[in-house]
Structure formats: structure tokens, C-alpha cells
Amino acid sequence: MTATLESIREQLAAGDASGAWRALTQVFGYPAGGSLDEEGFAAALTLTVSITHELAGEEGVAKMVPAALTPDDPRALFLAGWWLAEERQFAIAASVLERANQLAPGQAEIAGELANALEHLLHYGPAALVLEASGRADDDPLLAYLSGFYWLMCGDLERPRARLQLLADVTETNLVFMREALAGMLARAEALTAAGVGLEGDALTAWHAVLNGSLLLHESPHGYPDPMHGRFAFLNDSATLQRLGLARLERLLDAVGQRPERILAAPDRASQILAHAAALVLERPLEPWTADAGRPGLVVAWSLDHVGDVAFLRGMRDHAPGRPLFVHVTDWIEPFAYAPDVATLLAQTVLHPFTGGALTYDAATQQPGRAEPDPREDAELGALVAATPVADDSAAPLERVIEIDRALAGLAADRRPGLHRAGGPRLIHRAGSPVPSNFFR
Known part of the structure; x- marks a missing residue:
């Protein structure tokens, strides 16, 4: 049954505030909120306040009430939308801010x-059009950068180049950082184009390198x-996929002349298992990761989102000579703050095969279940992964990844892929790309 404002009120009255908020997001969130007339918009705002009271208390209500009382006041709507965005409620925030923008263009x-x-909703095209319609991307440096970035995320290279020129004289630290980030993305895009590597709407691996300086296997x-x-929405990871990633990683490192001295394992169990497998496949000694950046080696992590060790995550923010970062799986909807140098695959939701929680199926009962943590030692499970036959069914030939690497390796140090950097911060990992994929909302 399709939710309505009235059914959401009933749901809230029944004590299901969280369910009411999810339903409200479907009715009032972007882009559905834009179809509401003035009366419906005002009613939805009032309902937003009621649910917010249950979920966020008086502080949240104080941020929302002025907008509900004066739904035609763009300043009140802006402050409410800003607060919602701070709370990561981007769908409803966008509807509220869209109304403010209509009232005060x-x-x-x-x-x-x-x-x-x-x-944050991955609506890069609408975001670019909002800035174009505002007319302010020509005179506001922040909006000039955002406009260029959003157009780039739509696969457009010409408009970002024009926006970049508007940022030539900026001196404020954050704006300089943004300008250089955009310049780096454009430089990588232009290098791939010059090398004959296409950036069409299905060129996932190429765009991944452009945006993140990262090689996707x-x-x-x-x-x-x-x-x-080429992406995954949900993934039950497996020894087969991990072995495929390591096989491709070995071929890539050999092709670019970067077979490591040792394997350095991230501290969590999933990474330890993968690192044991990597040491066997690459025939290199395995050591635990330490903050000593002077000790070169391939750093191996299963997923940065699952490591949990603050010292490790902080220690890997910057490149170090001879210390590339390989991560098996990366979230592409809400990615970790920085990009690995090499990743096997992109998935929104992923479950590890050995650490507990992976989906299982009981053939006898024909019922799904959840796996318990595997009691075997990490080294034994790593050996199992390493011994798994390679089943390379990738939709992208590894030769394309190597071609991308060779096209970018000769760029200036702050433009080239992470695999070829000896210092400086790792690049921000961008959510999505010009290549679309379905995902869970």
C-alpha cells in the first residue's frame, strides 16, 4: 500500500516513529516532495516536526518548527534543510531546500x-542544474568548484575545464584543495583520452581511476x-572472489614492476585472513602492519569500513614509499574517506564468508540463515583462499586495468594513481561516478 500523509500520522500515533519517518521519506523526500502543492508541503513539514520530536527530541524540533510555522520563509526552510542534511536525512533535506530555492532563487x-x-543522494545531474540555474557558479568560487565536479560526475569534461579557470586565483586553503582535486581528475581523464582509453557511460574502471586515483581489478x-x-549492490563474499582479486593483483603488480618485499596485514580478522592468502599467492613473508612507514610492503585490508583500528586508519591516510594499499571490497555509495591504491571490487553491502553473518541456505529445511564465525585459524582460512581455483569471469579484462595504469603513471606526482605515489594524502574516494548502477535506498 502506498503511504500517504494520513497513513503516516496513524503509524506515528501507533508508536512507530522510525517506520513513520521511513514512510515520510518516500512521500516527502526528493523528488517526491516537489510534487506536493503548498498545502501538502506545509502538512508534510508539520508531520516532519511531529516525527522529529519522537526521534530527535526538543533540539531537533527547535530546528524544524520555524519552517513548519512559516513554510514560505526561505530562511527558515534553509535552516531546517541544513539541519536535516547535518543529520544525514538528505532526501527530505533536498525537498525542503528545493522549496527554499524556488522562493529565493x-x-x-x-x-x-x-x-x-x-x-549525497547521487543526483549529480540535478545538482549541476541547480547551480547552473542559480547563476552563481560564475562568481562564487565554492559553487564554481561544485559545478565543475558535478558536471564531471555526469561525464562532461568541457564545463569542468571552464569552471577550473574561474578558480585560478583562489588562495583560501580549502578552495585551493578543491581546485587541485578537480585539476587532478581532469588531468587523469585527459591522459586516458589521449591514450585511447574511452570514458563512455559504461567505463567503470576508467572512471574509477579518474575520480579516485585507484585501480579497480x-x-x-x-x-x-x-x-x-560491474558493481554489486549486495554481495555474499567468497573465497572464490578473494582468490580472483589476488590473482589479478599479482598480475597487475608484476606488469607494473611493483611486486612487494612483504605483506603487511591490517589488524582485523577479515584482513588477516586475506593477508595470509596474499602472502601465499605472492610468495612473500607476512608481517603485521605497524605505523613504521619506513618498512615497505603491500598493505592488505579486506574492507576499510570493517577495520575499526584508529591507528591503522589514520596511518594509511598518507602514501609512503613502497607501501601501496590493497583493499578487497569498497563501498561505492558511502565510501571510506580515502581511496585504496588498488581494489578488487565495489559493493554497497557485503558480508564476509568466515567472520560470521554471511547468508547461508539449508537445503534440508529450504530456509536461509546466518553463518557463525569460522573457528579455524586465520592462517588455515588464508591457505584455503590461496588454494581456491581462480575463476576469472570479470567483465573487464585485466589488460584494460594495466593500460589505464600505464596511461596515468607518467603524470605529475600529485596527479598520478595512488599505486605510483610515494607521499602526500590519499585521494578522497568519491561516491558513484558517471557510470550508473542500481543500489539500495
Whole structure:
């Protein structure tokens, strides 16, 4: 049954505030909120306040009440939308900010915050159009950068180049950082184009390198090209996929002359298992990771989102000579703050095969279940992964990855892929790309 404002009120009255909020997001979140008339918009705002009271208490209500009382006040709507975005409620934030932008067009603050909410929803095209319509991307440096970035995320290279020129004279630290980030993305895109590597709408691996300076080893053949274009929405990881990643990693490192001295394992169990496998496949000694950046080696992690060790995560923010970072699986919807130098695959939700929680199926009862943590030693499980036959069914040939690496390796140090950097911070990992994939909302 399709939710309505009235059914959501009933759900809230029944004590299900969280369910009411999820239903409200479907009715009032972007883009559905834009179809509400003035009366419906005002009613939805009032309902937002009621649910917020249950979920966020008086502090949240104080942020939302002015907008509900004066739904035609763009400043009140802006402040409510800003607070919602801070709370990561981007869908409803975008609807509230869209209304503010309609009431007060051309205000850089409102247009920028609306574009930010749309960005977090991966609506890069609408975000770019909001900034174009505002007319402020020509005179506001922050919006000039955002406009260039959003157009790049739509696969457009010409408009980002024009926006970059507007940032030539900026001196404020954050704006300089943004300008250089955009310049780096454009430089990598231009180098690939010059090398004959296409950047079409299905070029997932190429765009991944452009945006993140990261080499992607595997594109899923399932749902390829539509609707996934090589990514995973949900993944029950397996020894087979991990072995495929290590086989491709070995070939890549040999091709670029970077077979490591040793394997350095991230501290969590999933990474320890993978690192044991990597040491066997690459025939290198295995050692635990330490903060000593002077000890070269390939750092191996299963997923940065699952490591949990603050010292490790902070220690890997910057490149170090001879210390590349390989991560098996990376979230592409809400990625970790920085990009690994090499990744096997992109998945939104992933379960590890040995650490507990992986989906199972009981053939006798025909019921799904959840796996318990595997009691075997990490070294034994790593050996199991290393001994698994390689089943290379990737939709992208590894030769394409190597071609991408060779096209980018000769760029200036702050432009080239992470695999060829000896210092400086790792690049921000961007959510999504010009290549679309389905995902869970």
C-alpha cells in the first residue's frame, strides 16, 4: 500500500516513529516532495516536526518548527534543510531546500546546500542544474568548484575545464584543495583520452581511476551492463572472489614492476585472513602492519569500513614509499574517506564468508540463515583462499586495468594513481561516478 500523509500520522500515533519517518521519506523526500502543492508541503513539514520530536527530541524540533510555522520563509526552510542534511536525512533535506530555492532563487547559500543534499543522494545531474540555474557558479568560487565536479560526475569534461579557470586565483586553503582535486581528475581523464582509453557511460574502471586515483581489478559480470555496470549492490563474499582479486593483483603488480618485499596485514580478522592468502599467492613473508612507514610492503585490508583500528586508519591516510594499499571490497555509495591504491571490487553491502553473518541456505529445511564465525585459524582460512581455483569471469579484462595504469603513471606526482605515489594524502574516494548502477535506498 502506498503511504500517504494520513497513513503516516496513524503509524506515528501507533508508536512507530522510525517506520513513520521511513514512510515520510518516500512521500516527502526528493523528488517526491516537489510534487506536493503548498498545502501538502506545509502538512508534510508539520508531520516532519511531529516525527522529529519522537526521534530527535526538543533540539531537533527547535530546528524544524520555524519552517513548519512559516513554510514560505526561505530562511527558515534553509535552516531546517541544513539541519536535516547535518543529520544525514538528505532526501527530505533536498525537498525542503528545493522549496527554499524556488522562493529565493539565486542565493548561493541555498543553492549550494541544495546541491550538497542532491550530491549525497547521487543526483549529480540535478545538482549541476541547480547551480547552473542559480547563476552563481560564475562568481562564487565554492559553487564554481561544485559545478565543475558535478558536471564531471555526469561525464562532461568541457564545463569542468571552464569552471577550473574561474578558480585560478583562489588562495583560501580549502578552495585551493578543491581546485587541485578537480585539476587532478581532469588531468587523469585527459591522459586516458589521449591514450585511447574511452570514458563512455559504461567505463567503470576508467572512471574509477579518474575520480579516485585507484585501480579497480574486477567488474562483476552479473547484471552487466544493465542494471549494475560491474558493481554489486549486495554481495555474499567468497573465497572464490578473494582468490580472483589476488590473482589479478599479482598480475597487475608484476606488469607494473611493483611486486612487494612483504605483506603487511591490517589488524582485523577479515584482513588477516586475506593477508595470509596474499602472502601465499605472492610468495612473500607476512608481517603485521605497524605505523613504521619506513618498512615497505603491500598493505592488505579486506574492507576499510570493517577495520575499526584508529591507528591503522589514520596511518594509511598518507602514501609512503613502497607501501601501496590493497583493499578487497569498497563501498561505492558511502565510501571510506580515502581511496585504496588498488581494489578488487565495489559493493554497497557485503558480508564476509568466515567472520560470521554471511547468508547461508539449508537445503534440508529450504530456509536461509546466518553463518557463525569460522573457528579455524586465520592462517588455515588464508591457505584455503590461496588454494581456491581462480575463476576469472570479470567483465573487464585485466589488460584494460594495466593500460589505464600505464596511461596515468607518467603524470605529475600529485596527479598520478595512488599505486605510483610515494607521499602526500590519499585521494578522497568519491561516491558513484558517471557510470550508473542500481543500489539500495
